Amino acid sequence: MLENALYIVPTPIGNLSDITYRAVEVLKAATLIAAEDTRHSRIFLDSIGVKNTRMVSCHDHNEAERADLIAGEVAKGGLVALISDAGTPLISDPGFRVVRELAACNVKVIALPGPCAAITALSVAGLPTDRFTFRGFLPVKEQELRAAIADLQNIECTTVFYESPRRVLTTVKMMGELIPEHPLVLCRELTKTFESVYRLKAAEAAAFLEADANRLKGEFVLIVGVPEKTASGETLSPEVVRALEELIALAPVKAVCRALAPLTGLRVNALYEKAMELKERA
Ligand code: SAM
Numbered sequence: 140m141l142e143n144a145l146y147i148v149p150t151p152i153g154n155l156s157d158i159t160y161r162a163v164e165v166l167k168a169a170t171l172i173a174a175e176d177t178r179h180s181r182i183f184l185d186s187i188g189v190k191n192t193r194m195v196s197c198h199d200h201n202e203a204e205r206a207d208l209i210a211g212e213v214a215k216g217g218l219v220a221l222i223s224d225a226g227t228p229l230i231s232d233p234g235f236r237v238v239r240e241l242a243a244c245n246v247k248v249i250a251l252p253g254p255c256a257a258i259t260a261l262s263v264a265g266l267p268t269d270r271f272t273f274r275g276f277l278p279v280k281e282q283e284l285r286a287a288i289a290d291l292q293n294i295e296c297t298t299v300f301y302e303s304p305r306r307v308l309t310t311v312k313m314m315g316e317l318i319p320e321h322p323l324v325l326c327r328e329l330t331k332t333f334e335s336v337y338r339l340k341a342a343e344a345a346a347f348l349e350a351d352a353n354r355l356k357g358e359f360v361l362i363v364g365v366p367e368k369t370a371s372g373e374t375l376s377p378e379v380v381r382a383l384e385e386l387i388a389l390a391p392v393k394a395v396c397r398a399l400a401p402l403t404g405l406r407v408n409a410l411y412e413k414a415m416e417l418k419e420r421a
Contacts, residue, residue, distance in 0.1 A: 142247060143218055145213060145221060145246060145249070147251060148253070149251060151183070151254055152225045152226045152254045152255070152259065152330055153225075153328065153329060153330040153358075159251065161251055162251055163187050167187075167189055169192055169219060170192070171195065171219045172195075172221075175224045177194045179224050202237050209237060209246075210244055213246050226253075254330070257273050259326070259329050260324070261297070271297040272299070274299065277302065277306075284310065288313050291318050297363070299360060299361075300360070301360060303358075304355060304358065307348070310361065311345045314344065315341050315343070315345050320374050321363050321364060322338070322340060327356075328356075331357070337354070373406065373409035375410075379403050382399065383399065387418060393411070
């Protein structure tokens with residue numbers, strides 16, 4: 140049962156089949172659709188059979204006016220759907236001022252769950268998701284970008300960024316320089332034909348992208364993990380942890396740690412701590 144309300148309606152981030160039955164139902168019933176770019180959204184709306192609904196633009200520069208218009212439409216018994224160019228409105232997209240204004244006027248706002256590039260990327264990254272931070276787009280100015288990336292050394296949970304294909308190489312190069320040991324997952328063209336997920340260490344990522352021009356094309360979500368640390372504070376790269384895991388299944392722990400220490404530059408004790416943790420987990 141649909142209500143007179145403002146509905147926040149997520150739309151696909153690439154694959155047009157990623158639209159929920161409920162989203163289609165709301166879009167078909169809407170008396171007004173507020174879209175970030177009406178021309179862009181008409182193509183998608185046409186594809187789901189929504190053709191003649193009145194549309195208005197709603198972007199960063201006219202949200203205050205649009206809030207009044209939307210509140211008026213709901214007040215006279217209408218149903219308004221807010222959509223953005225792709226994914227979930229308000230997530231690095233316009234809309235929060237509209238929702239804030241309507242909520243302040245006690246107009247009902249109903250959010251539908253649906254596609255979101257950040258959540259899709261997190262689900263496939265293979266990094267811890269018990270706690271994560273979403274940071275949207277990184278700063279453009281070099282000093283601010285540097286500071287934001289350097290700050291990741293102090294972050295103890297997974298961090299999600301949006302990035303444009305024009306800037307991804309610069310960003311990833313800086314990550315390689317400032318946080319080389321951090322795990323980095325590059326999620327490219329999610330839900331689309333050339334969807335790719337690259338799981339690397341920050342130090343390796345720029346060379347990997349530059350090795351093939353196709354790897355730099357399309358839309359990106361970057362996910363930065365936290366490097367593995369031993370209780371003594373030393374950082375073990377994912378490769379060392381993997382080697383340790385495989386070798387302790389074949390040889391005595393102490394011998395493995397003594398052999399790996401000169402190869403990795405890590406202390407025998409740091410390797411031993413990790414090896415015992417892995418044994419307990421096994
Ligand atoms: N509201 C959208 C959402 O829910 O994900 C995000 C809008 S934001 C303006 C656009 C950014 O999202 C892109 O620059 C890219 O970083 C990310 N993005 C959107 N679609 C994507 C996709 N299919 N694959 C990877 N990243 C995507």
